Amino acid sequence: MLKLENISWSAPGGFGVLNGLDLEIPDGKLVVITGPNGGGKTTLAKIIAGIYKQDSGKILLNNEDITDKDITERAKMGISFAFQQPVRFKGITVKRLIELASGNRMNDGELCDILSKVGLCAREYINREVDSTLSGGEIKRIEIATVLARQTQITIFDEPEAGIDLWSFSSLIKVFSEMRRNLKGTLIIISHQERILNIADEIAVVADGRIKAKGAADEMMKTLMNSNEISNVCSKQEVML
Amino acid sequence: MEKQTEKLLREISEWDGEFKGAYNIRENGQCAGRVSSKNIKITNKEGKPGLEIHIAPGTVGETVSIPACVTHGGVDDLVYNDFYVGENADVTIVAGCGIHTETGEPARHNGIHRFILGKNSKVKYLEKHIGTGHGTGLKSIDPVTEAELGENSVLEMDTAQIGGVDKTIRNTKARLEAGAKLLIRERILTEKEQTANTEFEVELNGKDSGVDLISRSVARDNSRQGYHSVIIGNAPCTGHSECDAIISENGKVDAAPELHAHDNDAALIHEAAIGKIAGEQILKLRTLGMTEQEAEATIIDGFLS
Numbered sequence: 001m002l003k004l005e006n007i008s009w010s011a012p013g014g015f016g017v018l019n020g021l022d023l024e025i026p027d028g029k030l031v032v033i034t035g036p037n038g039g040g041k042t043t044l045a046k047i048i049a050g051i052y053k054q055d056s057g058k059i060l061l062n063n064e065d066i067t068d069k070d071i072t073e074r075a076k077m078g079i080s081f082a083f084q085q086p087v088r089f090k091g092i093t094v095k096r097l098i099e100l101a102s103g104n105r106m107n108d109g110e111l112c113d114i115l116s117k118v119g120l121c122a123r124e125y126i127n128r129e130v131d132s133t134l135s136g137g138e139i140k141r142i143e144i145a146t147v148l149a150r151q152t153q154i155t156i157f158d159e160p161e162a163g164i165d166l167w168s169f170s171s172l173i174k175v176f177s178e179m180r181r182n183l184k185g186t187l188i189i190i191s192h193q194e195r196i197l198n199i200a201d202e203i204a205v206v207a208d209g210r211i212k213a214k215g216a217a218d219e220m221m222k223t224l225m226n227s228n229e230i231s232n233v234c235s236k237q238e239v240m241l
Numbered sequence: 242m243e244k245q246t247e248k249l250l251r252e253i254s255e256w257d258g259e260f261k262g263a264y265n266i267r268e269n270g271q272c273a274g275r276v277s278s279k280n281i282k283i284t285n286k287e288g289k290p291g292l293e294i295h296i297a298p299g300t301v302g303e304t305v306s307i308p309a310c311v312t313h314g315g316v317d318d319l320v321y322n323d324f325y326v327g328e329n330a331d332v333t334i335v336a337g338c339g340i341h342t343e344t345g346e347p348a349r350h351n352g353i354h355r356f357i358l359g360k361n362s363k364v365k366y367l368e369k370h371i372g373t374g375h376g377t378g379l380k381s382i383d384p385v386t387e388a389e390l391g392e393n394s395v396l397e398m399d400t401a402q403i404g405g406v407d408k409t410i411r412n413t414k415a416r417l418e419a420g421a422k423l424l425i426r427e428r429i430l431t432e433k434e435q436t437a438n439t440e441f442e443v444e445l446n447g448k449d450s451g452v453d454l455i456s457r458s459v460a461r462d463n464s465r466q467g468y469h470s471v472i473i474g475n476a477p478c479t480g481h482s483e484c485d486a487i488i489s490e491n492g493k494v495d496a497a498p499e500l501h502a503h504d505n506d507a508a509l510i511h512e513a514a515i516g517k518i519a520g521e522q523i524l525k526l527r528t529l530g531m532t533e534q535e536a537e538a539t540i541i542d543g544f545l546s
Binding site: 085091101 | 485
């Protein structure tokens with residue numbers, strides 16, 4: 001169980017992005033956090049991973065206070081984070097990056113298992129560098145493969161639909177659906193996309209730096225689609241570049 | 242052969258107690274072992290210290306190793322090695338250099354290599370330079386490479402100097418005839434007060450000749466590196482040079498690429514990027530469980546791999 005209590009965070013200019021946010025995320029669920037742009041979703045994800053440090057409030061993981069743990073410590077405790085804009089590395093191959101993520105040397109069969117989960121053929125990718133020669137869709141899948149390789153208790157995806165083309169997005173939905181079927185930990189996905197909301201167990205709406213609504217996905221979807229404010233956010237069936 | 246030479250050989254070449262194929266081991270300016278093969282003849286050079294290496298036309302799949310080691314201070318080794326690669330040959334040349342000193346005396350190796358590649362020949366050239374030991378004497382390696390690439394020949398140079406050498410001046414010149422290709426991949430790491438300067442001058446004289454020059458460097462601490470490349474297109478040709486550098490602490494890098502298109506159909510490109518390690522790269526690796534220091538080391542290892 002991940003629990004956030006009264007979390008506040010202000011941007012460097014002093015604007016309050018999160019304003020006393022409370023959230024409980026149960027184990028073994030796919031939770032989608034949605035809401036309007038600028039509402040604090042990505043900030044919330046980064047605060048969970050330790051990339052941003054909250055101004056006040058408390059974070060508990062399995063009842064342990066991790067508020068003062070840094071990124072590295074939280075990663076070791078079982079929190080993974082897939083970046084919205086995956087980072088590229090000159091000279092580091094796909095194989096090396098996935099091995100760094102898993103913490104072990106991996107043979108071709110093991111790499112094939114991980115990469116096939118994100119729809120990539122290991123033979124074509126393991127020796128390629130994670131650099132600008134990879135397309136937006138390819139780098140996004142490799143980013144997801146790195147967090148899958150870690151097999152941690154909590155995995156956070158920050159807007160996985162951002163920056164990829166329509167075809168790649170449709171493939172990504174399949175990847176997340178498959179992950180949902182074989183769920184071993186908790187998945188937290190920050191997303192605007194109805195097709196991602198459709199595969200959630202729970203949905204939380206973040207707006208104005210707080211949790212505005214939260215509940216089981218079936219019930220929440222009805223409310224979201226009937227609410228003018230939220231349906232604007234969720235109306236797009238597909239990602240647009 | 243000294244034990245120290247054996248240690249250096251393991252670092253700079255694939256020596257595991259013996260070499261596969263023809264070889265010459267140079268130890269403190271002297272020959273410590275030489276074997277020629279049926280197709281690769283190694284002889285002393287007339288009038289100057291060094292070797293002539295003749296690779297017979299059509300020799301395919303063979304390797305020749307000519308490592309040089311300096312095992313103590315007070316040595317200033319100068320050597321001229323000429324490689325004559327016969328037509329249609331396809332070989333690997335391993336030419337590393339290791340310098341070790343435990344005293345305050347300087348140790349230097351200056352290797353001047355000349356390559357004459359015959360028509361349609363192909364050479365893979367591997368060169369690793371290292372400096373070891375706790376001596377305060379200046380460890381320097383100053384390689385000079387001159388290459389003449391005949392029609393449709395290919396020279397692939399893979400060079401690495403990853404730490405330990407206090408001062409280096411690298412000078413590489415090449416002239417390419419029609420259809421010849423030159424591929425250079427250079428990696429240099431400097432730290433502490435070390436300096437490294439690398440100069441390239443490539444003349445593309447024949448139709449459809451081409452060069453692809455990629456240099457990656459890391460300058461740490463108070464070290465300083467200079468990169469200067471000159472590509473001259475005298476014919477319809479392609480030239481690409483890329484200088485990527487990471488600087489950390491007070492490291493400094495000066496990069497000055499030059500392109501000279503002297504033919505209407507010369508297509509020449511240069512890319513250069515110098516900067517610190519991107520903060521996002523460190524963040525990403527920290528989310529995989531690494532400390533900041535581990536992340537930096539991993540990024541640099543990958544960059545120079």
